[in-house]
Every structure is written in C-alpha cells, then in structure tokens.
Amino acid sequence: MQYDEKRLTRIVATDCGSTTTKAILxxxxxxxxxxxxxxxxxxxxxxxxNDVTKGVINATQxxxxxxxxxxxxxxxxxxxxxxxxxxxxxxxxxxAYVSTSSAGGGLQxxxxxxxAAMTGESAERAALGAGAIVMDLIxxxxxxxxxxxxxxxxxxxxxxxxMAGGEDGGTVKHVVEMxxxxxxxxxxxxxGSGYKLPVIYAGNKDARExxxxxxxxxxxxxxxxxxxxxxxxxxxxxAREKIHDLFMEHVMKQAxxxxxxxxxxxGPEHEQVPIMPTPAAVGNIMQAIAKEEQIEVLxxxxxxxxxxxxxxxxxxxxxxxxxxxxxxxSYSISNVLAxxxxxxxxxxxxxxxxENELRNMIKNxxxxxxxxxxxxxxxxxxQAIAKEALRLAFEQHKSFASSLKGMQKQRDISExxxxxxxxxxxxxxxxxxxxxxxxxxxxxxxxxxxxxxMLIDAFLPEGITRLSVDSIFMMxxxxxxxxxxxxxxxxxxxxxxxxxxxxxxxxxxxxxxxKPALYAKLELPDGSVFEEDIPFGEIRLIPCxxxxxxxxxxxxxxxxxxxQDKKKEITVDLHGGIVGIVIDTRGRQPFVxxxxxxxxxxxxxxxxxELKAYPEHILV
Amino acid sequence: xxxxxxxxLTVTDNIILRKERILPLKGQVxxxxxxxxxxxxxxxxxxxxxxxxxxxxANKLGVTPQQLxxxxxxxxxxxxxxxxxxxxxxxxxxxGIMKNEVLSPIDGEVENISSVTGQILLREPKIxxxxxAFIDGLVTDVIEDEGVIIENKSAYIQGIFGLGGETYGELKxxxxxPDDELDVAKIDASCAGKIIVAGAFAAYHSIDIARKNxxxxxxxxxLDDQDIKKLLGYDIGVAITGHENIGxxxxxxxxxxxxxxxxxxxxLLKRFEGHKTSIHGRTQIRAGVIRPEIIIPLxxxxxxxxxxxxxxxxxxxxxxxRIIRQPHxxxxxxxxxxxxxxxxxxxxxxxxxxxxxxxxxxxxxxPRANVEVIES
Numbered sequence: 001m002q003y004d005e006k007r008l009t010r011i012v013a014t015d016c017g018s019t020t021t022k023a024i025l026x027x028x029x030x031x032x033x034x035x036x037x038x039x040x041x042x043x044x045x046x047x048x049x050n051d052v053t054k055g056v057i058n059a060t061q062x063x064x065x066x067x068x069x070x071x072x073x074x075x076x077x078x079x080x081x082x083x084x085x086x087x088x089x090x091x092x093x094x095x096a097y098v099s100t101s102s103a104g105g106g107l108q109x110x111x112x113x114x115x116a117a118m119t120g121e122s123a124e125r126a127a128l129g130a131g132a133i134v135m136d137l138i139x140x141x142x143x144x145x146x147x148x149x150x151x152x153x154x155x156x157x158x159x160x161x162x163m164a165g166g167e168d169g170g171t172v173k174h175v176v177e178m179x180x181x182x183x184x185x186x187x188x189x190x191x192g193s194g195y196k197l198p199v200i201y202a203g204n205k206d207a208r209e210x211x212x213x214x215x216x217x218x219x220x221x222x223x224x225x226x227x228x229x230x231x232x233x234x235x236x237x238x239a240r241e242k243i244h245d246l247f248m249e250h251v252m253k254q255a256x257x258x259x260x261x262x263x264x265x266x267g268p269e270h271e272q273v274p275i276m277p278t279p280a281a282v283g284n285i286m287q288a289i290a291k292e293e294q295i296e297v298l299x300x301x302x303x304x305x306x307x308x309x310x311x312x313x314x315x316x317x318x319x320x321x322x323x324x325x326x327x328x329x330s331y332s333i334s335n336v337l338a339x340x341x342x343x344x345x346x347x348x349x350x351x352x353x354x355e356n357e358l359r360n361m362i363k364n365x366x367x368x369x370x371x372x373x374x375x376x377x378x379x380x381x382x383q384a385i386a387k388e389a390l391r392l393a394f395e396q397h398k399s400f401a402s403s404l405k406g407m408q409k410q411r412d413i414s415e416x417x418x419x420x421x422x423x424x425x426x427x428x429x430x431x432x433x434x435x436x437x438x439x440x441x442x443x444x445x446x447x448x449x450x451x452x453x454m455l456i457d458a459f460l461p462e463g464i465t466r467l468s469v470d471s472i473f474m475m476x477x478x479x480x481x482x483x484x485x486x487x488x489x490x491x492x493x494x495x496x497x498x499x500x501x502x503x504x505x506x507x508x509x510x511x512x513x514x515k516p517a518l519y520a521k522l523e524l525p526d527g528s529v530f531e532e533d534i535p536f537g538e539i540r541l542i543p544c545x546x547x548x549x550x551x552x553x554x555x556x557x558x559x560x561x562x563x564q565d566k567k568k569e570i571t572v573d574l575h576g577g578i579v580g581i582v583i584d585t586r587g588r589q590p591f592v593x594x595x596x597x598x599x600x601x602x603x604x605x606x607x608x609x610e611l612k613a614y615p616e617h618i619l620v
Numbered sequence: 621x622x623x624x625x626x627x628x629l630t631v632t633d634n635i636i637l638r639k640e641r642i643l644p645l646k647g648q649v650x651x652x653x654x655x656x657x658x659x660x661x662x663x664x665x666x667x668x669x670x671x672x673x674x675x676x677x678a679n680k681l682g683v684t685p686q687q688l689x690x691x692x693x694x695x696x697x698x699x700x701x702x703x704x705x706x707x708x709x710x711x712x713x714x715x716g717i718m719k720n721e722v723l724s725p726i727d728g729e730v731e732n733i734s735s736v737t738g739q740i741l742l743r744e745p746k747i748x749x750x751x752x753a754f755i756d757g758l759v760t761d762v763i764e765d766e767g768v769i770i771e772n773k774s775a776y777i778q779g780i781f782g783l784g785g786e787t788y789g790e791l792k793x794x795x796x797x798p799d800d801e802l803d804v805a806k807i808d809a810s811c812a813g814k815i816i817v818a819g820a821f822a823a824y825h826s827i828d829i830a831r832k833n834x835x836x837x838x839x840x841x842x843l844d845d846q847d848i849k850k851l852l853g854y855d856i857g858v859a860i861t862g863h864e865n866i867g868x869x870x871x872x873x874x875x876x877x878x879x880x881x882x883x884x885x886x887x888l889l890k891r892f893e894g895h896k897t898s899i900h901g902r903t904q905i906r907a908g909v910i911r912p913e914i915i916i917p918l919x920x921x922x923x924x925x926x927x928x929x930x931x932x933x934x935x936x937x938x939x940x941x942r943i944i945r946q947p948h949x950x951x952x953x954x955x956x957x958x959x960x961x962x963x964x965x966x967x968x969x970x971x972x973x974x975x976x977x978x979x980x981x982x983x984x985x986x987p988r989a990n991v992e993v994i995e996s
Contacts, residue, residue, distance in 0.1 A: 146674035177737045184741045335857030359845040360876035371945040379967035446968035
C-alpha cells in the first residue's frame with residue numbers, strides 16, 4: 001500500500017544499528033516531504049536493558065524535544081505511555097513508524113552449494129542481497145574434509161542456512177550429501193533455543209524429496225525455486241524473499257524487544273510495515289537511483305564493524321552487494337590494520353608518527369568504539385585507516401561482482417584474442433557514473449572535502465565520476481519508508497539525503513611526474529574560466545556549486561585516456577557540488593604513491609592543501 | 621539536558637553479584653538450591669556429542685549407493701568399536717573368494733546411513749564437560765538440566781580488555797603505586813598460584829616471567845599491542861577474547877599503552893590483598909558486551925542478596941569520569957558542566973561536550989563520547 005501527503009504528514013523512521021539507534025522525523029512541510037529532525041540514542045539490545053524499544057524510545061524522545069524547540073510548541077509529542085500514537089491527531093502522534101535493524105550483529109547466515117564458484121556463489125549473492133552477513137560458504141569442492149565441514153557448521157550458530165546446489169535435472173548426490181552433513185551437525189540457531197533452525201533449500205528440484213527425508217525433521221525446512229536452475233541463469237529473487245520472511249518470522253522475534261518493535265512498525269491504517277535489515281534497505285535505494293537515472297552506481301556504507309559495498313553495473317542494472325564483515329572503523333578497526341598492514345595506512349599520513357603509538361591508538365579505539373577524534377592528528381589517522389578499509393572492501397567487491405562463473409561463453413573473433421573469461425568482474429570504474437558514500441567516517445567528516453579525498457583515494461575513480469554522500473546517514477530509513485511511500489522517500493532522498501560533493505576527473509594511464517598530463521578548460525557558470533595544462537601527479541580543486549555545471553574541454557597527453565572509448569579529447573558538462581570539481585592527474589592503473597617517505601609526505605601535503613582537506617597548520 | 625547516558629565500567633567494594641553457570645548442552649546439575657559452593661566446585665556436568673566422521677562406505681566396498689543395503693552389517697544407533705565390520709560382500713561367486721570387508725575406523729556409534737550418497741556417518745564417543753562455580757557463593761536457583769545461579773557479595777572491578785579464561789587465586793600487590801610498571805625482580809616463587817597486580821603497565825618480558833613462575837593472572841593498567849601479538853602469535857582483529865590458551869589470564873583495566881591504573885581501582889585491590897579472587901579475561905565489545913571481571917567474594921548474609929536493578933550509567937554534574945581518548949587519556953576527572961549546544965573541537969568535529977575538572981583543579985572541555993563513567 002502506498003500513501004501520499006493526504007495520509008502522511010509526519011513519520012518517524014529509525015535504524016537500530018549495533019551501536020546507535022538513529023531516528024529521523026519526516027514531515028510534509030510547505031508542499032513537500034522533508035527530513036526535519038534527527039535524534040539518536042545508544043541501542044539497547046544488550047544487557048543490562050535487553051530491549052531494543054528502549055533505545056527507540058530514547059531516540060524518539062530526543063526528536064520530540066527538538067520538535068518542541070523548533071516549532072515553539074510544548075504540546076508536540078509522538079509517543080504516549082511509551083508507544084507511538086498512530087495516526088497523528090494534531091500535535092500528538094505520527095502517521096507511520098518504520099524501522100530497519102542491524103542490531104545484535106544483523107542477519108547472520110551460512111550458505112552451501114555444490115561448486116563454490118557456481119551454485120555456492122549464487123547462494124552467497126542471494127544472502128548478501130537480502131542484507132545478510134555470510135559467515136561461511138560450505139561447498140562440496142571447498143577442499144575441507146567432510147568432518148571439518150560438520151565441525152564448522154556446528155560452531156557457527158547462524159540465524160539461518162541457505163542451501164543451493166545442482167542445476168535442475170543435475171546432480172542429486174552432491175546436494176543430498178551436503179544435506180547429510182547439515183543434518184549430522186544438527187546446527188542450533190544463534191538466538192533462542194526454543195525453535196528449529198530455518199533452512200532454505202533452493203537447489204536442484206529433483207533432489208527435493210531426498211532433502212525433505214534428510215532434513216525435514218531436524219530443521220525448519222523451507223523449499224523454494226532453484227537459485228541456479230541452469231548454469232547460465234541465476235534466479236535469486238525467490239530465495240531472497242524467503243530470507244526476508246524468515247528474518248521477520250524467526251530471527252527478529254528472538255532478538256530482545258523485537259516482538260514489541262514489530263508491532264510498533266505500522267502505517268496509517270495500522271497495517272504492519274516489516275522491519276528491514278539495514279543493508280537491504282540501502283540496497284533498495286541504490287537500485288532505485290540507478291534505474292531512475294539510468295546510470296551505473298557504486299555505493300559504500302562504512303560502519304563500526306562492517307563495510308558494505310553496493311553496485312549497479314552494466315546495461316541490465318546488475319545489482320551486487322558485498323559485506324566485509326571485519327572491516328570497520330571501531331569494533332573492527334584493528335582488523336583493518338591487520339589486513340592492510342601498517343605501511344599501507346602510513347602511506348596516507350602526511351606526518352611522522354611513532355608506530356607503537358599508532359598501534360595502541362587503534363587498539364584503544366577497538367575497545368572503546370564510540371570515542372571520536374578530538375585532536376586533529378587523530379582525525380587524520382582515522383581517515384587514513386578509513387581509506388584502507390574502503391580500499392580492501394572494494395577489492396573484495398570487485399572480485400565478487402562478476403559475471404556468472406562456469407558458463408560457456410560464445411566469443412566472436414575479436415574476443416577470442418582478448419583472453420576474457422567467464423566470471424570476470426563487472427565493476428568498471430571508467431563507465432561508473434556515480435559514487436555514493438555513507439556511514440559515520442564519510443557522512444560526519446568535519447569537512448566534506450575530507451569525504452571527497454577519502455572516496456577518491458580509496459576507490460580511485462577513473463574518467464569522469466560524480467561523487468556524493470549521504471548527508472546524515474538516512475538511506476536505510478528511506479529504503480524502508482519507500483515500502484509505504486515512494487513519493488516521500490524520493491523527495492527526501494533528493495532534497496535532504498544526497499549531498500552532491502562534485503565531480504572527479506581522473507585520466508587513466510601512466511605518466512611522468514611534472515610532464516603535461518591533461519589540458520583542461522572549464523567555463524564556469526559565473527563567467528570565469530579555469531584553463532591549465534595540468535602536469536602529471538597533481539590535484540586541482542575548482543569550486544562549482546551544487547546544481548551548476550561547468551562546460552569542460554579536456555585533452556589528455558600521451559598514454560592517458562578519459563573514457564571507455566579511449567578518447568583523448570572530450571567536451572562535457574561537469575556537475576558541481578558542495579566541494580567542487582576535482583581534477584586528479586596522479587594516474588590510474590597504476591596509481592602510485594612516492595615510495596621514499598619524505599617525498600611521499602611532501603606530495604600528500606601538496607594534495608591535501610589543494611583539496612583544502614585539513615587546516616593549513618598541520619600541512620606545513 | 622542535565623544528564624546523558626554514557627558508557628561505564630564498575631569499580632566497587634560492595635556489589636551483589638548473580639552469575640549464571642550454564643552447560644553448553646543439557647546435562648546434570650550436581651548441586652542444589654541453598655548449597656554454599658566454592659569457586660573450584662563442579663556445579664553441573666554433561667556429555668557433549670562426539671565428533672562426526674563421514675565415511676563413504678559404498679566407495680570403500682566398490683558398490684553403488686543403491687546396492688549398499690545388500691551388504692551392510694550395521695544399523696543407525698548401533699554401538700561400534702574399532703574394526704567392527706560395517707559392510708562385507710560375499711566374494712567371487714558367493715564363495716568368499718576375494719571377499720571385501722570394510723571395518724570401522726573408530727569406537728563410537730552409527731549415526732546415519734544414506735542410500736543416495738552411499739555415505740555413512742559415524743560418531744565418536746561422548747566428551748565429558750564440567751561447569752565449575754567460578755565464584756564462592758550461594759546456589760540461589762537451579763535451572764533443571766542446564767545449570768545454576770550463584771549469588772554472592774563481592775568487591776568487583778570490570779576491566780576493559782582481557783586475555784585467557786576463568787581462574788582464581790590469592791591477590792598479591794606487586795606495584796608500589798598505580799603508575800608503576802610490573803617489575804620482573806619482584807616476580808618469584810612466592811607468586812605461584814597468585815593473581816598479581818601491576819600498576820600502569822606489564823611488558824611482555826614480565827608477563828612471560830610471571831607465567832614461568834606459575835602466576836595465575838595479572839591485573840594491569842595498560843598493555844602494549846605488540847606484546848600481545850608476541851604472546852598470542854597473532855594480531856587481534858576484533859575484540860572477542862577469553863579463549864586464549866596462554867597459561868595465564870590477563871586483565872587490563874585502562875587500555876593500550878602505559879596508562880596509570882585508576883586510583884580507585886588500585887586502592888581497592890590493595891585493600892583486599894591476600895583475599896581469594898576470581899578473575900577472567902573474557903571480552904566481547906560487540907553484540908552482547910562482555911567485560912573481563914575481577915571478583916573478590918566477601919562475607920555475606922543471605923538476606924543481603926538483593927541485586928540492584930541494572931540501568932545505564934548516567935553523566936551528570938559531579939559524576940566521576942575516566943577520559944578514554946587523547947588528550948588527557950587515562951586521567952580521572954569530575955563533570956562540572958554539560959552544555960547543550962554542539963561544540964567544535966580541535967579536529968573541527970562538531971560534538972556534544974562536557975566540562976570536567978581534574979584533581980588539581982584545572983578544567984577542560986571534552987567530547988562526551990570520550991569519557992567513561994566510573995560506576996560504584
């Protein structure tokens with residue numbers, strides 16, 4: 001059911017994250033939907049409170065207090081007796097309350113397949129697309145001994161299992177063998193011991209009978225369409241829908257306070273609006289942008305514990321999501337150091353620092369995840385770590401977001417020489433139109449210029465790419481809001497959520513420091529002209545406001561290209577933004593930083609100064 | 621707003637504790653309600669199912685999975701020993717020539733036989749598991765087949781980070797003051813079986829010597845990241861600890877680096893020198909926060925066992941706080957003001973702040989997120 005302003009004038013939306021519950025107020029103001037206020041409170045899904053709704057009440061109370069101040073009206077309230085009043089009656093109540101959740105570790109799944117790179121990967125894609133964290137992929141060919149697999153299944157305690165394997169009419173034996181392993185491991189659900197573990201079977205339909213025989217009594221077995229009915233066809237939707245149903249029916253019901261929260265999330269007619277896993281809601285928004293604007297989109301949400309990457313590439317708008325479960329800026333920050341290595345973090349730091357101090361600082365952030373950098377040096381260090389977390393998460397995404405593996409590919413003569421394989425990544429930075437950042441370190445950076453710097457250094461956009469950021473982290477809220485009002489979600493998204501930062505122009509290829517790389521002439525809306533033959537190894541920031549465009553003529557020098565067609569000269573309109581247009585001639589494929597420390601620090605300082613990323617005194 | 625919720629760690633000389641001691645699987649509770657137990661007493665025990673060994677019997681016998689039932693000699697649930705005949709064919713022409721027998725590789729039980737895959741699953745014998753009381757106290761409740769609730773009155777300190785599992789021993793103070801480093805020269809045979817208290821720091825070398833001298837646990841203000849790596853042989857990526865098998869338990873009260881132990885914590889430990897103490901290093905920062913604990917049981921009367929209802933620590937004027945990030949990391953102060961408006965700090969971040977006063981009377985402004993309430 002969809003509603004417009006006639007039934008929706010005031011909506012509260014929350015996202016119950018693992019650390020913080022974030023509430024936003026959306027109102028119909030002066031003929032449009034706007035996000036007007038924001039409140040937050042610690043999430044209360046754990047001891048001592050053990051009830052998620054307490055955090056929701058606290059965050060909503062902050063919204064109420066702020067609303068009374070904003071409208072100079074002491075009578076405004078959204079809740080009475082600790083519950084939402086729906087629908088709104090004058091100053092009291094709201095017309096709908098919706099929520100997403102990733103509290104308590106989100107939705108944790110295990111998936112199985114026959115061939116890891118084929119049905120296993122399809123199962124993984126379905127689970128990730130539904131907003132889950134995949135704890136492990138167990139496949140017939142994953143090189144572990146069967147007893148090791150059983151041990152692993154036993155230890156994991158997932159919220160649910162998705163089993164795939166075999167195309168329709170294909171192998172029965174291997175699929176049943178996997179079911180036997182699951183049955184003998186007799187896995188227990190992570191939350192609550194009073195119910196059977198949900199297992200979704202989405203494999204070869206010829207094996208269903210045997211699967212029921214093997215697993216039917218031990219687990220709560222749900223059968224759905226084969227995820228990979230043929231090698232060249234992937235059918236993820238039925239499995240994803242089952243995951244969402246089970247998430248509500250089983251997992252959410254077990255989490256502390258969620259029974260109550262599920263009753264609270266209702267629309268104006270008191271109909272239930274299911275709580276959505278946070279990443280699923282963000283995925284909805286990313287896909288909606290790509291389809292509505294007919295563009296390729298890459299989005300990232302970097303949190304305290306995990307980093308999610310979403311992408312929509314190719315003309316068929318193929319959606320992929322990956323979650324790097326141990327790359328984040330607080331709980332998992334120490335793992336970023338362990339995965340990236342100290343040198344990779346230090347390469348983004350424009351000053352000398354004692355290594356031991358840095359290591360201890362990172363560990364202290366891990367054990368006290370909610371602290372914020374108060375000193376400028378610590379902010380610079382956190383942003384250096386963020387670049388590495390983003391880079392590593394993106395590398396994982398690129399290798400996962402691929403065409404289907406194991407397919408026979410018909411090739412024409414030209415392709416026969418290009419050595420292209422099935423299963424290659426579909427992420428192409430040269431065709432990417434929009435890069436969207438989200439999550440604390442990107443959304444709450446003191447200067448938006450820092451967000452631009454982190455996005456460029458971590459993702460290394462190629463050619464011409466627009467950059468944006470989720471203003472205050474409200475994509476999850478809007479993703480679930482769109483279930484009852486696409487109109488409200490879209491209007492708020494365009495006006496309050498997306499902050500266009502600007503455009504990055506980055507020629508691809510090698511060059512020599514100081515030699516000419518890109519001739520750029522930008523005619524700006526105020527009549528001024530930027531014109532420079534920019535040498536290799538530089539960054540330029542040209543202010544151009546949000547909603548405005550600069551008419552650009554760009555000519556690359558030897559060895560560098562600007563787009564998919566390898567053009568060396570293009571005339572194009574470049575979108576402005578709150579930061580402006582960034583021309584980055586530091587090269588791509590490869591992007592290389594000076595190896596010698598003093599040279600590197602000097603280069604970083606020069607680029608950071610040009611980008612106005614930090615106060616000058618730290619860059620002297 | 622006159623107050624706000626904040627993170628906090630408890631340091632108190634008097635708390636009513638309630639500990640669940642639960643088996644990983646259902647089993648037998650061996651104590652009853654009203655029993656007084658010691659930390660080292662077993663309160664419940666069970667048998668964990670043994671390891672499952674998959675075994676492709678059809679392959680071993682050289683028949684198809686469908687043919688297997690003609691040759692099988694066992695059935696699900698049957699107890700077996702090593703060399704029990706699992707299946708045998710009749711040999712050439714049914715005369716026993718070149719007869720093939722497949723023997724069990726383990727002692728245990730037959731779990732399952734599949735005619736689809738030809739695989740059988742064998743299970744090794746059950747593994748006994750015991751749960752101990754961990755703290756001296758009173759069994760106030762029994763959860764049938766699962767475990768018990770033990771209550772007591774204790775002096776109690778929550779650490780911030782720890783390594784190693786549950787242990788108990790007598791408390792021995794080795795530091796002169798909270799800013800001392802653990803001195804190797806003071807660790808000798810008299811420390812065996814004890815829980816020793818360092819001041820601000822315990823370096824790898826002293827931890828190693830302590831371990832060699834049979835020390836049960838170390839309580840320290842700070843630890844070094846690289847020392848932990850040396851101790852464990854790997855770097856900690858996410859803070860989920862307590863399962864390490866390093867022959868010693870370590871509880872860190874303040875954080876990483878050399879950080880003076882909070883005076884209150886140090887004085888409390890000093891007061892109870894010589895007392896039997898229970899300690900564990902289990903830490904989980906995310907999803908169900910678990911902090912390491914130092915528990916010093918006190919004499920109590922049953923009537924005293926009424927636990928306070930838990931609530932979130934509150935920041936208000938007068939609250940004693942520990943600063944948990946630079947600048948002033950590790951220092952203790954008192955809240956003197958909680959201004960409402962957002963304030964820009966040095967990093968240009970706009971945050972909610974508080975004003976705090978140090979013991980010497982000087983004052984500072986800090987992000988509220990960078991302090992921890994010291995609860996008592």
